Amino acid sequence: MKHLRGLIYRNLVTRPVRSIALILLGAVLSLSVFTGTCTVQSLERGFGSMRSRMGADIMVVPYAALSRKNFDNEILLGNADSCYMPSENVDEIAQMEGVRRISAQFYLTSTKLDCCDTPVHLMAYDPETDFTVAPWILESDGGEIGPFDVAAGCDIRAQVGDTLTIFGTPVTVAAKLDRSDTDYDSTIFGDMETICALAGASGDEKLQSLTEGGVDLVSAVLVDAADGYDMESVKNDINIHIKKIRAIQSQNVLSGVSSGMSKVSDTAKALMAAVWIVSAGVMAAASLMMTGERKKEFAVLRVLGASRRKLAAIVLGEALAVSAAGSLAGILPGLLAVAGGAGWLEKWLGLPFLLPGAGVIALDAALAVLVTALTGAGAASFAARRIIRQDTGTIIRSE
């Protein structure tokens, strides 16, 4: 033992119960800071991705689609396979006042394919009018989508350039879309002709009947309001003038998700704050108790030549050692919880949940370690201040 470090180490190992308790406390703190931060970030990312995938001011869907529940996430796919509206509605909407641009989308059944673990949605969009899918393809660095090309959601097991066989017909994957954490992740996008051709060749009567002679059914119409027009009144106009459909403002869909999200992330933040306050309090109390018990020892160190700075270094060093050890101990279970719990949490919360990338998670872990270690040292600073102010000359005389 040649250094103060050795003294710090010996002080910790001769009080194993106390040290282990403090390490566990540090682990709990770093675990909660880490998982809490990841949760909040995932919710924000999920929401951001959902918002950018909505991409339109107003969404018009068949009235029947709305009577279904699971409104939020699945509205994006308009309850895929069973609710359609006639394509005349598209022209009617296009002609309404205050409509800047529209694009129709057609969702064809959810079907089980080898390339995906969950049922795959097939979605036809109109490249001529589209303003939501193309930007996404662009963001994902995808190429041009021509006839018999498709863009694949990220859960589809295929890479750009691969050939997928859908209902017996081969198509080429021309783009692989970034994760959105919506049902779009298990969707294959193609233009109207491609999707119709797939359905026509499927041999399935129901599918064939839907697409016979070109599509004249529509699952959803995406609408952007013209400048100077209030989205709300455009939406109301559509609802008043066109029958059996329902126009929804994207914001309203999002605001439901958004308020759910902020509730959850506020709760997560409050929990983190509570854990932080309790841990900081316990750590401060523990170090005050420790220095209280060891007053005479610190006075002895002082008469042997320890400066005030060295005494503070011992007190802070002990606290830093346990909180740093604890913070590292908390990160591994934290990583497991984040990796294993994300899917479960998403289901349980019913909110879009998109884990950040490995780099950001590593930063979160580093942040949690830093917060915990600093909390430990900060909490011990009260004890350190008390010990350097203590009157050596008085204390050294006591038994």
Next chain:
Amino acid sequence: MEVIAQQIRKEYYRRGGSSNIFMAVEPCDFVIPAGQLTLIHGRSGSGKSTLLNMLAGILRPTEGRVFYDGTDVYRMKDVELSAFRNLHIGYVPQGQSAVSSLNVLENVMLPYTLYGEDGRDAALAAMERFGIADLCEVMPDRLSGGELRRMAIARALVRNPQVLFADEPTGDLDDENTAAVFGTLKELAQEGAAVLVVTHEEDSFRYADRIFDMNAGKLG
């Protein structure tokens, strides 16, 4: 090294009496000459430890100054004074003073450890001198009072300080050990150190070069 105190006194705030101010040590001049064993003797509560601590640079006098070879210790910066104390001042505290998490050897090495130095050999030699060399690995809570005291003395002497303070160093030692301790302190003085010992044992008078009596804060 010589220690000179000029008109030092210590007042404590203490409730009671007429003024709430309690004079633990009345103003006095004091010298600890190098090469001599100086002894302060007095009743319990008479202010011996207070005076010793003021001289040792760990208790700031209410008024007055303390010089080590001309340097006013209470004007030194804490870091400087601490390093000075570490190198030149040995101090045997009254009562128990073991660091409980360290074994005997590590306790004796502490003055070196505090400054990142290796004091193993010096510590072993000091322990040898006081007959506790075989207790190296033992933890302090297993030691007798006398062994603990010898450990504290070995620790105070491990750096061969030029000034040594000992507050009741033989309080819980038997006659044989008391003689050994005073013999060593005397030796140290003869080697040139300034030694100040506080005691209430009159047996030890024969080792002293100078003896002072303390009574209710007054040095006689």
